[in-house]
Amino acid sequence: MKPGILIISHGSRDGAWVRIVEEAVSGLPLCEEIPVAVSFLELVEGRLIQDGINKLEHGGVTDILVIPLFVSSGSTHVDEIEYALGAKAEPERETDLELFTVKARVHYGYPVDDDPDIAVMIWDKLREMSKDPARETILLVGHGSVHDGFRQRWQKGIGSLANRVREVSGVAxxxxxxxxxxxxxxxxxxWSGKGHDVLVAPLFLSEGYFTKVVIPRxxxxxxxxxxxxxxxxxxxxxHWIGNQVELLLRRVRGEGQAGLEQKK
Structure with a gap:
C-alpha cells in the first residue's frame, strides 16, 4: 500500500484565498513522508479534484486519503464529493457533479464540525475583543442549509462547537x-436583551462575500x-489536518491487516 493525501476545499477566483489554504497544508505535521495534493471543487483551473487524483496516481499512490476541508458535514458539497469519488453509492441530494476517474482506493475523511482544535482557533480570533467574559456571549455564524438532513447536521455540529468554544473561552x-x-x-x-455583549464569530474558512458583506448587513x-x-x-x-490523516491511516492499515488475516 502506498497512501497519498488529497485535501479538497471549495475554491475561489481570489488567488490569496488559494494561497491561504496551501500555506496551511505546507505545515502539515506527519509522522511519515506521504505525497499530498491540494485540490478545489471549482474555480481554480488546473487544480481541480481530478487533477489532484491524477497527480497522486501518477506518483504510484494506491490509497487516497481524502480530507474534505469544509466547516460542516451539513454541506451538500461534502456529500456530493464523497459520491463523485466513489466512496458512497448514491448522493443524498441530486448533484450535477460527475463521477471522477479513480483507480486507487478512496478513504473519505471528515470535515471540521466540532473538533476541539477548531474551538481554540475561534477563540484565538476573538480573544482581543473580549473585555468582560462574565457578561459576554460568543455567537458562531455559519452558512447552514435549507435542505432536510443537511440542516440538522449543520445544527448538531455548530451547536456542539459553540459549547466547546464556551469551555475554552470562559465566557458566560x-x-x-x-x-x-x-x-x-x-x-x-x-442575547443583547439578556444584557450580554455579543461577540460574533464567522464560521468560515476564509474571508469573502459572506463575512464582509452578508453578515454585517x-x-x-x-x-x-x-x-x-x-x-x-x-x-x-x-494540526487538525494531520490528526485526520493519522485517523485515516490507522483505519486503512487496520482494514488491510484484517484482510490479510482472513486470507490465512
Whole structure:
C-alpha cells in the first residue's frame, strides 16, 4: 500500500484565498513522508479534484486519503464529493457533479464540525475583543442549509462547537446562528436583551462575500462586536489536518491487516 493525501476545499477566483489554504497544508505535521495534493471543487483551473487524483496516481499512490476541508458535514458539497469519488453509492441530494476517474482506493475523511482544535482557533480570533467574559456571549455564524438532513447536521455540529468554544473561552454563554435558514439577527437581539455583549464569530474558512458583506448587513443597527476574522490563517489547522490523516491511516492499515488475516 502506498497512501497519498488529497485535501479538497471549495475554491475561489481570489488567488490569496488559494494561497491561504496551501500555506496551511505546507505545515502539515506527519509522522511519515506521504505525497499530498491540494485540490478545489471549482474555480481554480488546473487544480481541480481530478487533477489532484491524477497527480497522486501518477506518483504510484494506491490509497487516497481524502480530507474534505469544509466547516460542516451539513454541506451538500461534502456529500456530493464523497459520491463523485466513489466512496458512497448514491448522493443524498441530486448533484450535477460527475463521477471522477479513480483507480486507487478512496478513504473519505471528515470535515471540521466540532473538533476541539477548531474551538481554540475561534477563540484565538476573538480573544482581543473580549473585555468582560462574565457578561459576554460568543455567537458562531455559519452558512447552514435549507435542505432536510443537511440542516440538522449543520445544527448538531455548530451547536456542539459553540459549547466547546464556551469551555475554552470562559465566557458566560455561546450560541450559534445560521444564514440558511436565517436566524442571525434574532440571536443577537436575544442575547443583547439578556444584557450580554455579543461577540460574533464567522464560521468560515476564509474571508469573502459572506463575512464582509452578508453578515454585517444582517446585523445593521444592532450592538455587537465583530472582527470578521475567519478560521484561516491559523497554525492549528495543519494540526487538525494531520490528526485526520493519522485517523485515516490507522483505519486503512487496520482494514488491510484484517484482510490479510482472513486470507490465512
Amino acid at each position: 454563554a455561546a450560541d450559534y446562528a445560521l444564514l440558511n435558514p436565517d436566524s442571525v439577527r434574532d440571536k443577537v437581539e436575544y 444582517k446585523l445593521k443597527g444592532l450592538t455587537y462586536r465583530y472582527s470578521g476574522k475567519t478560521l484561516l490563517p491559523h497554525p492549528l489547522l495543519p
